[in-house]
Amino acid sequence: xxxxxxxxxxxxxxxxxxxxxxxxxxxxxxxxxxxxxxxxxxxxxxxxxxxxxxxxxxxxxxxxxxxxxxxxxxxxxxxxxxxxxxxxxxxxxxxxxxxxxxxxxxxxxxxxxxxxxxxxxxxxxxxxxxxxxxxxxxxxxxxxxxxxxxxxxxxxxxxxxxxxxxxxxxxxxxxxxxxxxxxxxxxxxxxxxxxxxxxxxxxxxxxxxxxxxxxxxxxxxxxxxxxxxxxxxxxxxxxxxxxxxxxxxxxxxxxxxxxxxxxxxxxxxxxxxxxxxxxxxxxxxxxxxxxxxxxxxxxxxxxx
Amino acid sequence: xxxxxxxxxxxxxxxxxxxxxxxxxxxxxxxxxxxxxxxxxxxxxxxxxxxxxxxxxxxxxxxxxxxxxxxxxxxxxxxxxxxxxxxxxxxxxxxxxxxxxxxxxxxxxxxxxxxxxxxxxxxxxxxxxxxxxxxxxxxxxxxxxxxxxxxxxxxxxxxxxxxxxxxxxxxxxxxxxxxxxxxxxxxxxxxxxxxxxxxxxxxxxxxxxxxxxxxxxxxxxxxxxxxxxxxxxxxxxxxxxxxxxxxxxxxxxxxxxxxxxxxxxxxxxxxxxxxxxxxxxxxxxxxxxxxxxxxxxxxxxxxx
Numbered sequence: 001x002x003x004x005x006x007x008x009x010x011x012x013x014x015x016x017x018x019x020x021x022x023x024x025x026x027x028x029x030x031x032x033x034x035x036x037x038x039x040x041x042x043x044x045x046x047x048x049x050x051x052x053x054x055x056x057x058x059x060x061x062x063x064x065x066x067x068x069x070x071x072x073x074x075x076x077x078x079x080x081x082x083x084x085x086x087x088x089x090x091x092x093x094x095x096x097x098x099x100x101x102x103x104x105x106x107x108x109x110x111x112x113x114x115x116x117x118x119x120x121x122x123x124x125x126x127x128x129x130x131x132x133x134x135x136x137x138x139x140x141x142x143x144x145x146x147x148x149x150x151x152x153x154x155x156x157x158x159x160x161x162x163x164x165x166x167x168x169x170x171x172x173x174x175x176x177x178x179x180x181x182x183x184x185x186x187x188x189x190x191x192x193x194x195x196x197x198x199x200x201x202x203x204x205x206x207x208x209x210x211x212x213x214x215x216x217x218x219x220x221x222x223x224x225x226x227x228x229x230x231x232x233x234x235x236x237x238x239x240x241x242x243x244x245x246x247x248x249x250x251x252x253x254x255x256x257x258x259x260x261x262x263x264x265x266x267x268x269x270x271x272x273x274x275x276x277x278x279x280x281x282x283x284x285x286x287x288x289x290x291x292x293x294x295x296x297x298x299x300x301x302x303x304x
Numbered sequence: 305x306x307x308x309x310x311x312x313x314x315x316x317x318x319x320x321x322x323x324x325x326x327x328x329x330x331x332x333x334x335x336x337x338x339x340x341x342x343x344x345x346x347x348x349x350x351x352x353x354x355x356x357x358x359x360x361x362x363x364x365x366x367x368x369x370x371x372x373x374x375x376x377x378x379x380x381x382x383x384x385x386x387x388x389x390x391x392x393x394x395x396x397x398x399x400x401x402x403x404x405x406x407x408x409x410x411x412x413x414x415x416x417x418x419x420x421x422x423x424x425x426x427x428x429x430x431x432x433x434x435x436x437x438x439x440x441x442x443x444x445x446x447x448x449x450x451x452x453x454x455x456x457x458x459x460x461x462x463x464x465x466x467x468x469x470x471x472x473x474x475x476x477x478x479x480x481x482x483x484x485x486x487x488x489x490x491x492x493x494x495x496x497x498x499x500x501x502x503x504x505x506x507x508x509x510x511x512x513x514x515x516x517x518x519x520x521x522x523x524x525x526x527x528x529x530x531x532x533x534x535x536x537x538x539x540x541x542x543x544x545x546x547x548x549x550x551x552x553x554x555x556x557x558x559x560x561x562x563x564x565x566x567x568x569x570x571x572x573x574x575x576x577x578x579x580x581x582x583x584x585x586x587x588x589x590x591x592x593x594x595x596x597x598x599x600x601x602x603x604x605x606x607x608x
Contacts, residue, residue: 033470037467119401120470123469127461127466129430129433129434130461131462134457134461158341162430163337163341165427166431
């Protein structure tokens with residue numbers, strides 16, 4: 001079992017946390033309400049979270065640099081890494097809302113709307129999504145940065161994450177619905193996969209990967225995203241809420257999950273296959289992709 | 305009284321509508337749910353709306369070009385104009401939600417959550433905000449476009465529109481709260497003013513205004529935004545819902561409005577002062593700013 005503690009990150013999680021803290025800082029000009037909005041946004045982002053997506057940007061970029069034996073300067077990738085975490089955090093805040101998954105718990109604490117109120121959480125989410133783009137625009141100083149931002153924006157939007165969430169919402173609560181494995185996996189590829197894949201692609205693009213490298217990393221990201229979501233569904237059935245830090249709400253919400261469509265054992269098998277497929281994309285990468293390989297293992301063995 | 309029909313727009317409203325229709329088009333790959341999300345997004349944007357913000361981008365740019373006697377090519381400004389309308393539309397969808405202003409009516413039709421459901425409306429709003437940035441990133445082909453996008457992103461975010469909405473939400477429903485004119489106007493400057501001011505600034509930046517011109521137009525935008533919101537508050541008291549296309553919810557929500565703080569007559573006076581201040585910023589602009597002047601008049605005389 002690979003746990004995050006054992007992964008040899010190029011950049012320590014503290015550095016990502018510090019970078020996030022910095023982009024969340026703002027001058028509220030003495031307004032108590034703006035300060036509270038800022039607090040709600042910080043609450044939703046800081047203090048917990050694996051930072052998987054941020055690490056993927058950095059590790060994909062690091063792999064490209066190491067392979068080319070070129071200099072790897074982690075700071076270059078932090079703005080994009082932060083922007084992805086902000087997008088991820090906003091999606092969790094909106095996902096947890098009463099009208100959506102109605103989750104009271106997130107990362108072992110009250111979810112944002114439980115702590116700050118529903119209207120406040122909607123706006124904190126909006127503020128986070130917007131801030132992600134403020135950060136991306138401020139750092140878009142090269143054509144590579146602009147291209148990465150475009151890839152990310154498409155992955156976050158209507159045919160990516162938002163689209164997948166929309167499908168998920170429409171399907172859940174409808175017990176009579178017959179959905180096959182293919183549309184279920186396509187939905188999950190949008191809802192969870194797109195952002196994970198985009199994180200890897202952003203790292204590749206920013207580090208100026210060749211087209212071939214970019215495609216290999218992109219495919220790796222697609223398989224990794226699938227493995228990650230399948231494991232999430234398994235943990236929702238088998239996981240310990242004390243470890244995962246969230247409630248098992250899939251069943252209560254009558255959610256369409258991989259175990260409910262494929263069965264639990266088949267889901268675990270498919271997750272292993274996705275992990276193997278992710279690893280296969282890194283065949284030619286040697287030592288440069290060691291952390292990315294650990295991450296693929298982590299995706300399917302994690303307990304939280 | 306200046307009504308929108310009488311304004312001599314440089315670009316007909318139909319062209320803006322067509323441009324919005326185009327950016328909203330998407331290949332849903334056969335997914336019924338993605339098609340429905342797209343429908344909800346279109347519903348929220350198309351079919352109504354004054355397009356004030358889009359027109360401000362174009363008219364500010366047109367004023368700069370006319371003043372410099374340089375060629376004015378409206379197509380250059382359409383992506384940014386569309387992006388602002390998408391941001392405006394998302395904010396209305398989220399504003400109307402039950403947890404926020406709880407409005408059933410918008411532009412004379414059921415609001416987005418009334419038509420598509422609450423979770424669906426949250427996601428349609430998220431999709432629109434994200435799409436705005438997809439459009440901005442795709443059109444960010446010059447340093448001017450990038451600078452305009454940055455100005456817009458700051459105006460839309462936590463110290464701009466989202467921040468103002470947060471203040472508004474925190475204050476409303478609290479009948480005991482004593483708020484003075486200054487913080488009320490500051491809140492409105494964020495909630496409504498920031499996006500209107502940013503629209504004018506974007507036009508100025510894209511058309512490569514001089515610093516002095518930029519500052520004059522920026523000030524014009526600030527005053528215009530104030531005039532516009534004050535008139536909105538007056539219409540919420542005196543307006544005909546058959547014309548405004550929305551319910552008078554301010555009173556029901558115990559909202560802090562200019563009439564409730566300043567009184568109705570004082571609000572009307574202040575709106576006239578803001579209009580005059582906006583016009584004063586255009587003193588040196590001659591014929592080039594004729595439409596911007598009409599818009600300032602329109603802001604305070606409109607019935608819808």
